[in-house]
Amino acid sequence: MSAKTYIELCKNNKSTIQLNVWNRSTGKPFVPSGAYYEVRGTRKNNVLISRSSARVFSNQIWTTITQTITASAAEYDVIWEIHRSDGDVTNHCTKLLVIETC
Numbered sequence: 001m002s003a004k005t006y007i008e009l010c011k012n013n014k015s016t017i018q019l020n021v022w023n024r025s026t027g028k029p030f031v032p033s034g035a036y037y038e039v040r041g042t043r044k045n046n047v048l049i050s051r052s053s054a055r056v057f058s059n060q061i062w063t064t065i066t067q068t069i070t071a072s073a074a075e076y077d078v079i080w081e082i083h084r085s086d087g088d089v090t091n092h093c094t095k096l097l098v099i100e101t102c
Contacts, residue, residue, distance in 0.1 A: 009097070010099060010102040016063070017065055033084060037049075038079045039077070041076060042095070061080065063078075065096065077094070078096050
């Protein structure tokens with residue numbers, strides 16, 4: 001899995017964002033034991049959605065981004081916290097750009 005991903009959403013949309021998690025060295029799917037996310041404003045680093053549980057199924061992690069975030073056209077960081085059953089934690093950042101028009 002790469003260290004960062006990027007996604008664009010339209011202003012006032014509600015959308016599911018998802019990560020497919022793979023083991024970088026083996027290329028095989030990685031199944032996390034749990035995952036969390038947090039949404040921050042990129043410019044001011046202010047927390048807009050505090051640490052919350054993400055949904056996990058097989059090697060997929062996802063959450064729904066609602067109008068709470070997409071009400072304003074701006075750039076945000078979705079910080080993912082991915083847990084392994086052995087206790088290791090990996091962080092991942094998805095840059096989320098909310099645009100005025102699509």
